[in-house]
Amino acid sequence: MLEKTSPTTAELGQVLRRRWRLGEKLIESWIFLAGVLTIVVLLGIIALLIKEGLPAFWHTPPWEFFFGTKWYPVSEPPTFGIMPFFVATLWVTLVATAISVPIGVACAAYLSEVAPAKVRETVKPIIEILAGIPSVVMGFIGLMLLSPLVQSTFNLNTGLCGLTAGIMLSLMSLPIIISVSEDALRAVPDDFREASYALGATKWETIRHVCIPGALSGITAAIMLGVGRAIGETMTVLMVAGGALAVPVSPTDPMMPMTAAIASGIGNAVRGGLQYQALFAIGLILFILTLAVNLIADRVLERQKRKFAR
């Protein structure tokens, strides 16, 4: 009996192994296709942006497009200068980053290093829910609650300005920054902390000189994700940034960031028309901007890794 069954088991095993191999092949090719698909979609988006956006530079030379301060798409003849939008995007992103990075990293350090497990388990999901609030709701909150407050606090003519938009954006990028930074801090091995305490360092010194430097690559990634969110966010800035066409000289001026400019003009643009091309060109510039942010983040990560590899 034994002699008879053992070959069958071996056969069975072979069949199973073959079937498993087939399954693995299928899954492998599925994953491969999924990977290829994302690349194809990405290349398609780039190709579309270039195809629709580049012709804008035939009628408006690039330097006039970048440094022009007049955007009158529905006038005869139309003029397209995106300097006000570009500066507005910089202001809004700057305000959002200046607020969200210190708060976000500090909150992550608290959650990972100081807070008891119970607090962390309750607070982290709540923070992640904050990330799920739709941007149009954030726009409403900005419009109804924050803009009157900003107006009275800074004694402005109107609360619809870059500062209001930046504060709302900081609230939207906070959850990303906290969540990713906290993961990064928790990934720092406990040996590091123990060694630090053994040398007589206090908790603050350990966080400041051991944990945060150790997790810096992850924190940088978190900040870049947050900045990316702030640059690309549209609905909130459309609603609360004010939408003025002058080049903003201070964050308390009403302004129209690039995303808002695209959103407030694209419905009106005839496919293939001058304004349509100009709006796609803004899209192309936004894309290049976010690409640059990602490349810089990569460079920082690389340098960080080399430093720790020593």
Add this chain to the structure above:
Amino acid sequence: MRFSRNKTKAGRPVIAILLLVGLVTGLTGCGSDVINIVGSNTVTPLSAVWAEEFMDMHLEANIAVSGPGSGAGIAALINGTTDICQASRTIRPTEIEQAQANGVEPYEIQVAIDALSVVVHPDNPVSELTFAQLSAIYTGQITNWNEVGGDDAEIVAIARDTNSGTHVFFKEHVVQMQGLPTEDTSLEYGGDVLMLPSTEEGVDQVADNPGTIFYPGLGYVTDEIKLIAVKRTADSTAVLPSIETALDGTYPIARPLLFYTNGEPTGVIKDFIDYCLSSEGQAKVLEVGYVPLP
């Protein structure tokens, strides 16, 4: 990458939302007697009431109204993505050319009249303005209310964004003073003018902020904002916007509200437009706050 897991986690809801949005827009697009009306934010409250009434009478009809702006509506007409374009300005010759190049023949039907009302905060003592003053305010030459007889306070001029027919109508007729001796077609909105994405938001801002000025359609005027009497020149009499003054032609910033279709309307679209122009349909115009056709 250590953190790649988190990135994919963050991306998942986005994909789900995109799918949902695609599904919803896909569903609303199908069905037999669907009429799409796209265009002016100003005409939207009126079209919405007409659509509701018409759907009550014709159960098989399904009308979707959206109001991104006249320019957007005309673009949709040219691109063939809407049945009716509602507009608060007339179509431009260049737009007719673009439409014809796409095989679309814009057909114009006037459905009502609107008096574009200039409004300020109720606490503002200013009660009348000339076209020249309005133009100076919106081009940024006048920046303080005391230059037009008000308090010493900065003016916050609010306009609609470029999607809006109101933006273009106000620019051509008031900012550039079309038809007046002082007409200057090189004038544009000043850099400090707030361009807001909807008329409602502008009205809310005026109700909340004492320094503001805005120009909603008559249908959007509420008790929380104050109407300004407008005069063409310093010598003419100031006229408040109302149904009477728009009808008798004394109010200077009245304009036609229009529907555009591709060629003369037929079938259910014709039925709908016939209803809008009927005496019942025109009675609704008054209810919404616009001026019925004479």
